Amino acid sequence: MIGKALRADWLKIRGKGLWLLAFIAPTGLIAMQALNYGLRYDYLMNLYADDPWGELLKNIVLFVPISLFLGETLISSLLANIEHHMSSWKQLLALPVSRSAVFGAKFIIAVILLSFSCLLLSIGAVALGAALKFPLDSIPYGDILRIGFLPFAASMPMLSVSLWLCLSYKNQSLPVTFGVIIAIVSMFSMSMSEYLPINWPLFSYYGPQQELFVGAGLISGLLILLLGAQHFARKDVN
Amino acid sequence: MNDYIIETKQLSKRYKGRFAVSNLNLRITRGDIYGFLGPNGAGKTTTIRMLLGLIKPTKGSVHLFGQSLDKHKIEILRKVGSLVEYPSYYGHLTAVDNMEAIRRIIDVPRTKIAEVLEIVGLTKDARRSVKGYSLGMKQRLGIASALLGNPELLILDEPTNGLDPAGILEIRELIKEMPKQHGITVLISSHLLSEVEQMAGTVGIIRQGELVFQDTIENLRRKSEGSMSLAVSEPAAAVQQLLGQGKRAILSNHVVKLDNLSDEEVAGCVKLLVEQGHSIYRVEENRKSLEELFLHVTEGGARS
DSSP: OHHHHHHHHHHHTTTTTHHHHHHHHHHHHHHHHHHHHHHTHHHHHHHTTTOHHHHHHHHHHTTHHHHHHHHHHHHHHHHHHHHHTTTTHHHHTTSSSOHHHHHHHHHHHHHHHHHHHHHHHHHHHHHHHHHTTOOGGGOOHHHHHHHHHHHHHHTHHHHHHHHHHHHHOSOOHHHHHHHHHHHHHHHHOTTSOTTSGGGHHHHHHHOSSHHHHHHHHHHHHHHHHHHHHHHHHHSOOO | OOOEEEEEEEEEEEETTEEEEEEEOOEEETTOEEEEEOOTTSSHHHHHHHHTTSSOOSEEEEEETTEETTTSHHHHHTTEEEEOSSOOOOTTSBHHHHHHHHHHHHOOOTHHHHHHHHHTTOGGGTTSBGGGSOHHHHHHHHHHHHHTTOOSEEEEESTTTTOOHHHHHHHHHHHHHIIIIIOOEEEEEESOHHHHHTTOSEEEEEETTEEEEEEEHHHHHHHTOOEEEEEESSHHHHHHHHHHTTOOEEEETTEEEEESOOHHHHHHHHHHHHHTTOOEEEEEEEOOOHHHHHHHHHTTOOOO
């Protein structure tokens, strides 16, 4: 059943700027580093001579959490708006499809879009490294894949919360404000406890015990998703 | 087992302490067109949302096709097509893609899309994006979506909203054909009796959340039967003589008024007056229009 809802959603996100957003975010991050390296190439190459790839990835990953939080918020809101805009809920939910399937399909669409962004970020990192004439025989493919996907996994709770709020309220200002605040705070919260979920994305890359942060993110994300789906299945549709 | 397609028992919904719908017992038989009438804000849409499982009743139950909506929701909704209030659509998609988005969930052959768009007369505009449609076209698209799944029951909430007279006529003809050609049962809500009376077999009238009338349209018509007024040369005397014969005559505005008489009784009264030497100028029937009756019922007069 979730497959059917997913196929319908796949059609509905066409022309709504969701793919564009998923494309622009990682491209922007890479462009920022291109500028950083372009402006002070000699200085940075000298400074990072021991491990140019590793240092580039560290520079990129600093901005991954804020991008993920913002991306998760915006994608949730855009997805929800497709249905809120013309009150399509009353039509969609009167079809023979379970509400949890509808909710689950939206979540999967968001995961697909954000995974696309993560993959694009990794590809962009390789391309940038190559353009900066980093040694091509020592590309750390594992770490390159991890810069996007590990923080994404660790930020799942945010996606679940944001999707839940966006789908539940027609007025999107509350969930979007919430998401933006979280994203900004995440830039300055590294000094605080690692138990704070907004710190998980960065710790999931830096470690130690990365797998703990990834696991915590996935499990709590799933739990919140189930809670959200439960609530969504019971709520009145007006 | 009865043959009610829709049956609600004591259906109620409370919003913030106020009952929007209370103790509604709807009964709709197979193959019927049921006109669900009431002024704006009477609880029609709330009821319809409960019939579709969009909102949960505070109290009472809904049975569709003899099954509890609570327990067999998906199975039941597979047989129901609906249009609730103003149309829902995805403005950035074309009519065909709007239909496709629904088709992917309900699993009917793709050819069905062209078929229903043809039925509602949107074939020509099928490839345009829906945000450029007029309200009437959007409404037709909504009806097309309701028909897409070959429903056995159509629930249409004010389907002729925003249509021009020609469109209203077309939709009315379309709805009339549903039971005859496809055996579809139709529930159609409206705040205008005139819109429903030409197609409905049964009407239910709701006022402030309560069902105040539920019967066949013939019985509603019968209630609307009016009075006879006789203009005669000496009305006061005529009334006295009629009263003397046990007829319930009253004098109003120099005219003799008689309520609820059969044809024979009217003839008898006229004969009597002629024999008593009255000149009879006019015999008129004043029919209460259904619309007046509807207003009477919905404004809190008679209950039945």
